[in-house]
Amino acid sequence: MRIGVIGTGRIGTIHANTLSRHRDVGSLILTDADPARAHELAHRLGETAAPGVDEIFRWGVDAVVITTTTPAHADLIGRAARSGLPVFCEKPIAIDLPGTLSALAEVEAAGTVLQMGFQRRFDVGYTGAREAVRSGRLGRLHTVRAMTSDQAPPPAAHLPLSGGLFRDTLIHDFDIARWVTGREVVEVYATGSDAGPPMFRAAGDVDTGAALLTLDDGTLVTATATRLNGAGYDVRMELAGERDQIVVGLDDRTPIASTEPAGPPAASRPWTTFLERFGPAYETELAAFVEVVRGERANPCDGREALQALRIAEACERSRRERRPVRLAEIPGGAEAVFR
Secondary structure, three states, rough: OOOEEEEEOOOHHHHHHHEEEEEEOOOOEEOOHHHHHHHHHHHHOOOOOOOOOOHHHHOOOOOOEEOHHHHHHHHHHHHHHHHHOOOOEHHHHHHHHHHHHHHHHHHHHHHOEEEEEEEHHHHHHHHHHHHHHHHHOOOEEEEEEEEEEOOOOOHHHHHHHHHHHHHOHHHHHHHHHHHHHHEEEEEEEEEEOOOOOOOHHHHHOOOOEEEEEOOOOOOOOEEEEEEOOOOOOOOEEEEEEOOOOEEOOOOOEEEEOOOOOOOOOOOOOOOOOOHOOOOOHHHHHHHHHHHHHOOOOOOEEEEHHHHHHHHHHHHHHHHHHHOOOOHHHHHOOOOOOOOO
């Protein structure tokens, strides 16, 4: 098959490398807002560079992978849907609900495939946690603690385009909490701190945030995130039940040190970025997309899943601003959403 990759920045380069090696992918067409960057990557991989997005659709491809900046996602999803093409898109569909719902309406009307890039669903640790919960090993689940800590903040220019900490970073924790537990969030209470670098205050964002989520079975989930975790990149999930307790993301590269005399030593080579930590998961999710395009499996993460994660993020932003608990029923796009 022939796949068009739109966007050849950090994640686009990784995805292009993965697809170029895949046995069922015959060729790639790459394009980017910076044509020289796309040409350099295409030359390195032995693939084809296109001058722009128009050529991706005009030259003919079997599927599209979207790894551009967030503001371009919804329009590109719609264009691919109108062209009858399956799409893999990095999260989010859009940074707001109207843009998300509009893009989903296009996909629904066209009857095409939209697979979203929530790579944690393909990580062996989170997969194991889901199996543990579903098998009953933990007993009644009562507490989940999730965290995402970046070692260093993104460039200041990224912040106004990102949608903020809850939509850009914690949205992964919101999605994986639903996926692992199989439950829905009914209420949130969130807060944040902008006490770090002034660029966060300038963007109306926070550098550190925390949310308490109540699930529909009464399970409590705490989700925290920061852009300023100098020890390293740290992503974990702890799940505690009446019978057992497990953790995702605790290994010899977890950037945490124990103060106990007999505690484990500090990691000698801590994780530094999400690209490093989730490298195998990124490969697995794209392999799944190829199988979806070939008709060999069902879509493992469609656009409605991304919508639900965004609704939780929207509720958290509203809670942070208004300093109150917010019910998910207050956020548009739930069961009442009609895409046709």
